[in-house]
Amino acid sequence: xxxxxxxxxxxxxxxxxxxxxxxxxxxxxxxxxxxxxxxxxxxxxxxxxxxxxxxxxxxxxxxxxxxxxxxxxxxxxxxxxxxxxxxxxxxxxxxxxxxxxxxxxxxxxxxxxxxxxxxxxxxxxxxxxxxxxxxxxxxxxxxxxxxxxxxxxxxxxxxxxxxxxxxxxxxxxxxxxxxxxxxxxxxxxxxxxxxxxxxxxxxxxxxxxxxxxxxxxxxxxxxxxxxxxxxxxxxxxxxxxxxxxxxxxxxxxxxxxxxxxxxxxxxxxxxxxxxxxxxxxxxxxxxxxxxxxxxxxxxxxxxxxxxxxxxxxxxxxxxxxxxxxxxxx
Ligand code: TXA
Ligand code: MG
Numbered sequence: 001x002x003x004x005x006x007x008x009x010x011x012x013x014x015x016x017x018x019x020x021x022x023x024x025x026x027x028x029x030x031x032x033x034x035x036x037x038x039x040x041x042x043x044x045x046x047x048x049x050x051x052x053x054x055x056x057x058x059x060x061x062x063x064x065x066x067x068x069x070x071x072x073x074x075x076x077x078x079x080x081x082x083x084x085x086x087x088x089x090x091x092x093x094x095x096x097x098x099x100x101x102x103x104x105x106x107x108x109x110x111x112x113x114x115x116x117x118x119x120x121x122x123x124x125x126x127x128x129x130x131x132x133x134x135x136x137x138x139x140x141x142x143x144x145x146x147x148x149x150x151x152x153x154x155x156x157x158x159x160x161x162x163x164x165x166x167x168x169x170x171x172x173x174x175x176x177x178x179x180x181x182x183x184x185x186x187x188x189x190x191x192x193x194x195x196x197x198x199x200x201x202x203x204x205x206x207x208x209x210x211x212x213x214x215x216x217x218x219x220x221x222x223x224x225x226x227x228x229x230x231x232x233x234x235x236x237x238x239x240x241x242x243x244x245x246x247x248x249x250x251x252x253x254x255x256x257x258x259x260x261x262x263x264x265x266x267x268x269x270x271x272x273x274x275x276x277x278x279x280x281x282x283x284x285x286x287x288x289x290x291x292x293x294x295x296x297x298x299x300x301x302x303x304x305x306x307x308x309x310x311x312x313x314x315x316x317x318x319x320x321x322x323x324x325x326x327x328x329x
Contacts, residue, residue: 007118010160011125014039019046021135021149022122023162024114026087026171026187027142027289028149029058029132030157031122034068040101040131046153049138054104055131056089056112056171060123065111068095068129075198076176082197085115087171087188102131108177118162134170141226141289141324144168148293168286169320174201186316188285206315207322225324226292228254230303232325238263241304245272253302254295258284261306273300281313288320 001009010020017039019032030046032039034057044051059065062080066072069092076090094109103109114120123130134142135149143149146161172187174194182202183191191203233241242265245253253272259279267274275291277284295303305321308314 003118003121006160007121007125010122010158011127013158014122014126014128014130017042019043019157020122021146021153021157021159022116022119022132023146023160023165024058024116024119024132025085025165026114026167026169027144027165028135028146028159029056029114029119029130030135030149030153031058031130031132033126034098034102034129034131037099037101040099043131043133044101046157047133047136047138049133052104053133053138054106054108054110055102055133056110056173057098057102058119058123058130058132059111059113060120061085061113064129065090065113068098068109068111069093070095073176075181078197079174079194080113083189083193084113085120086113087115087167088112088194089171089173089185091173091175091177091184093177098129098131108175110173112171116162116165118160122160139225141292142170144286144289148290151293164286164290166286167282168288168290169316172316178202186319188282188316190312190315192312204319206319207326225326226303227296228292228300228303229328230292230305230325231328232305232307232321234307235261238266238306242266244304245269248302251301252299253304254300255304255306256291257306258308273298281308281317284308285317288317292324 013020014033017036019042021028021030032043071093089110089112091108091110098109136142136152144165146159149159167188172189173185175182175184180202183204186204195201254275256275277287
C-alpha cells in the first residue's frame with residue numbers, strides 16, 4: 001500500500017469505530033474516534049487499562065483543539081502557538097462532544113497536536129479528534145517502533161509505520177484547569193520553557209507524586225516497567241552493583257550507564273551486559289524504551305540503571321527511570 005492509501009485505510013477504520021496504531025514524535029499511539037464511546041471502550045479493553053485513566057485527545061491544529069475545550073484560555077493559545085505541533089498536552093475543561101469514556105468520566109480533557117507527518121495526515125484525513133494512549137498494554141513500556149506495537153498488541157491491529165519515534169518518551173502533560181498551572185507529567189517540553197511563556201507554574205517531582213495520582217490517574221509510580229526487574233543506582237554506588245552482580249552471577253543482568261562511564265571488572269563478568277546510553281538527554285530518551293525492550297527480548301532478568309544527574313535537562317528521563325524501578329530498591 002502507498003502511504004496515501006494507508007492513511008485513507010486508517011481513517012476508514014477509525015470511522016468504523018475500530019482501532020489503529022500510529023506514530024507520533026513521542027511514542028506510538030493506539031487511536032480511536034474520540035466522539036465514539038464504543039470505540040473508546042475498545043482501547044481500554046486492548047490495553048487492559050483501568051477505566052479510571054483518561055486518554056489524550058489528538059487534534060490536527062490549535063483551532064480544532066479549541067472546539068473540544070469548553071474554555072480556551074490565553075495561556076493555552078500562547079502555548080499552542082509556540083509548542084504545537086509538539087510534545088505538550090494541555091488539560092482543559094472538556095467540551096461535551098468528547099465522550100466521557102475518553103476522559104474516564106473527568107470533566108477535563110488532555111489535548112495535544114502531535115509533531116509527526118503520519119499522525120497529522122491521519123488527523124486531517126479522519127477530520128476529527130483521535131483519542132490515543134500509548135500503544136502498549138497497561139503498565140508496560142511505551143512503544144517507539146511499529147514492531148514494539150505488534151509485540152504488544154498482536155498481528156490484527158492496523159499500524160501506520162513511521163519508523164522509530166524521534167522523541168522517545170511521552171509528552172509533557174500540563175494542567176491548565178487548576179489556578180496555578182501545573183505539570184502532571186514531565187516530558188520533552190520543560191517546565192522552564194513553559195514558565196518563560198506563561199509565568200509561574202507548579203513543577204512535578206520526578207517519579208510521580210502519589211497526591212497527584214488522583215489528579216492524573218496515569219501517574220501512579222509503577223509505570224513504564226520492563227519485564228526484567230529494574231533497579232537504579234547512583235554513580236557512587238557502582239561498587240555495590242558490582243558485588244550484586246558477582247553474587248547473582250547465574251542471573252542474566254544488564255547494567256545501563258550514562259555515556260562512557262563504566263567498569264572493566266563489571267564488563268568482564270559472565271552473564272553481565274554493559275550498555276552505554278548517550279550522554280545527551282534527548283538522545284538518551286530516544287533510545288531508552290527500545291533498549292529496555294531489547295533487554296527483555298534477550299532474556300535479561302535484572303537491569304541496573306545508572307541515574308543521570310538531577311539536572312533540569314534530565315528531569316523527564318529521571319521521572320521514567322524512577323517509575324521503571326519503583327518497588328525494586
Ligand atoms: O506522548 C504522549 O502523550 C503519548 C502519545 C501517543 O500522544 N500518549 C500517551 O498517552 O502517553 P497515555 O494514555 O499513555 O498517557 C496519558 C497521560 C496519563 O498520565 C493521563 O493520566 C494523563 O495523560 N491525562 C490524560 N487526560 C487527562 C486529564 N483530563 N486530566 C489529567 N491527566 C490526564
Ligand atoms: Mg501510556
